[in-house]
Amino acid sequence: MSETILVTGSSGQIGTELVMNLRKIYGNDHVIASDIREPNAEVMESGPFEKLNVMDRPQIFEIVKKYKVTQVYHLVAMLSATAEKVPEAGWDLNMKSFFYIMELAREGHLKKVYWPSSIAVFGPTTPRINTPQHTIMEPTTVYGISKQTGERWCEYYFNKYGVDVRSIRYPGLISWKSEPGGGTTDYAVDIFYEALKTGKYTSFLKADTGLPMMYMEDAIRGTIELVEAPAEKVKIRSSYNFSSLSFTPEVLAQAIQKEMPDFSIDYNPDFRQAIAETWPESIDDHFAREHWGWKHNYDLNDMVKDMLKNLRTKLNIK
Numbered sequence: 001m002s003e004t005i006l007v008t009g010s011s012g013q014i015g016t017e018l019v020m021n022l023r024k025i026y027g028n029d030h031v032i033a034s035d036i037r038e039p040n041a042e043v044m045e046s047g048p049f050e051k052l053n054v055m056d057r058p059q060i061f062e063i064v065k066k067y068k069v070t071q072v073y074h075l076v077a078m079l080s081a082t083a084e085k086v087p088e089a090g091w092d093l094n095m096k097s098f099f100y101i102m103e104l105a106r107e108g109h110l111k112k113v114y115w116p117s118s119i120a121v122f123g124p125t126t127p128r129i130n131t132p133q134h135t136i137m138e139p140t141t142v143y144g145i146s147k148q149t150g151e152r153w154c155e156y157y158f159n160k161y162g163v164d165v166r167s168i169r170y171p172g173l174i175s176w177k178s179e180p181g182g183g184t185t186d187y188a189v190d191i192f193y194e195a196l197k198t199g200k201y202t203s204f205l206k207a208d209t210g211l212p213m214m215y216m217e218d219a220i221r222g223t224i225e226l227v228e229a230p231a232e233k234v235k236i237r238s239s240y241n242f243s244s245l246s247f248t249p250e251v252l253a254q255a256i257q258k259e260m261p262d263f264s265i266d267y268n269p270d271f272r273q274a275i276a277e278t279w280p281e282s283i284d285d286h287f288a289r290e291h292w293g294w295k296h297n298y299d300l301n302d303m304v305k306d307m308l309k310n311l312r313t314k315l316n317i318k
């Protein structure tokens, strides 16, 4: 039987690209984009879009019934920096909507759920270099606490009710099609826009703050590979460590300078510095590689070249 997929948060950084990739695989009419915000023209014109507030539980069910949805990629979330400013709203959005989807799956309305977790599940007591899959997890941000809690519930719903839920702990994601919003890793996208527009960038993280990162192409492919993997290969039902790159603002700036020698960077750390310091620098993702064959393609220089090339076209800059 063919799949019909609902993507929540489809106008966000991941959703915008994921929808287009899923439509290529499953057919335009089989991938329903949904968000409180309008999507870009490409998503809007290529297939169904539903304006959805995921706090409206009956509306989610209506959409699932209307399209006979079989899988949900539940991407809606308030990210780390924003959620620190409105903790209760962040918790509510991230957790309530999660339960609405998981309950639909438990009741048998969905065959599969994909739910994104994050490196934010780790905290200041976690080993920061090559952070293991199974380790100390004492997150100190609202976002991190919500993702950590969600992971526990994913495993619970799988063990207790057999819900086929799959999840990845994303590092910072770098993309040119859509911009991130409200995250601590956003500098690694902003820097490209400013490099092309003004030739300089002021980083809100310190020069030597290392964080795990990934190019969106890799992240989208890995996500779809995990969701399509045979169930028995998905042995971890909380969330998989998932990694490719790890760099500091200084190292990223140097890689950009190889392509744009006049580019300059300075540093003016803000409250996001304290968040970044609680997160890992690099991630050990050997379980993802062993269990379902995860493999990344882009290294730092490939990513920088591809970002600059695509953004030049997008921003119409020579």
Ligand code: SER
Pocket (backbone or CB within 6 Å): 079, 080, 081, 117, 118, 119, 120, 143, 170, 171, 172, 173, 182, 183, 184, 185, 186
């Ligand atoms: N990119 C996210 C953030 O910075 C981490 O999952 O909040």
